[in-house]
Each structure stands twice: as structure tokens, then as C-alpha cells.
Amino acid sequence: xxxxxxxxxxxxxxxxxxxxxxxxxxxxxxxxxxxxxxxxxxxxxxxxxxxxxxxxxxxxxxxxxxxxxxxxxxxxxxxxxxxxxxxxxxxxxxxxxxxxxxxxxxxxxxxxxxxxxxxxxxxxxxxxxxxxxxxxxxxxxxxxxxxxxxxxxx
Numbered sequence: 114x115x116x117x118x119x120x121x122x123x124x125x126x127x128x129x130x131x132x133x134x135x136x137x138x139x140x141x142x143x144x145x146x147x148x149x150x151x152x153x154x155x156x157x158x159x160x161x162x163x164x165x166x167x168x169x170x171x172x173x174x175x176x177x178x179x180x181x182x183x184x185x186x187x188x189x190x191x192x193x194x195x196x197x198x199x200x201x202x203x204x205x206x207x208x209x210x211x212x213x214x215x216x217x218x219x220x221x222x223x224x225x226x227x228x229x230x231x232x233x234x235x236x237x238x239x240x241x242x243x244x245x246x247x248x249x250x251x252x253x254x255x256x257x258x259x260x261x262x263x264x265x266x267x
Contacts, residue, residue, distance in 0.1 A: 167238035
């Protein structure tokens, strides 16, 4: 894996990493042949500089990614719109995630899965996708004013 984009010791970076680790939904935007963007909410696991997503194999987003791997991702804004996290990257079908990744994903979504087992959920959302992040841009209003984070891959 390549180097992390976020330096948890740098101002603002730890907050962005914490939001990406904890938020339950990220909006994934793909682009179709007609050049129109399409955004969908997805469950995800953040492991800087990658995001793991699972999808039904028959979805439009999976088909779009075959020809256009570039994606945008965004978290819902927090703090009444004053805490924003956006990212860009390239998505591709992935090999089956490791056991530790699956355990971490299952733990993150345990409450949302309710009585459903992760293995049963994975039968529907069987296509793992990995987004290699190229850029993260975030800003929030802090005690000292606007705090901005902008990082780009190598």
C-alpha cells in the first residue's frame, strides 16, 4: 500500500481521519457515458489511502467504473454545514478483502446490520471495490476560524 495522505500529527488531519473512520455513509459519485454524474450513498471502510466499498455486482456504478474509474466521495456535512470532507480517487474491482478488513467492516456496521449476519449481507453486496484516494480536501470552522486541509497523493 502507498503512503497515507493524512498526517495525524498535522493540524486538522486527525479530525478528517476520525470522520472518515467513523461516519457510516459516504456519497460515491461516478460518471456515465453521457457524462452525467450519479451519486449514491455507500457503506465503507477507510484505510488511508484507500476506501473499501461493497456493491451489488449488477449496479450502474459498477458498470460505470469499468470505463471511468475516477470518482468523487463526500461525507455528509456536520456541525450545520461547517465540517466538510471531500475526496477524489480511482475505483476498481478488488480482490476479496482480508479477514481483518472484514472483521473491521462488520464491527463498524454491527448495529446497522441488526439481526442480519455480515456473510448474508455480503451475498447481496458481493462486489468489493477499492478507491485509491488521490486527493482529500476538508474544512471546518474551529475556535480560531476556518481550518482547511488539502492533501494530494505523491
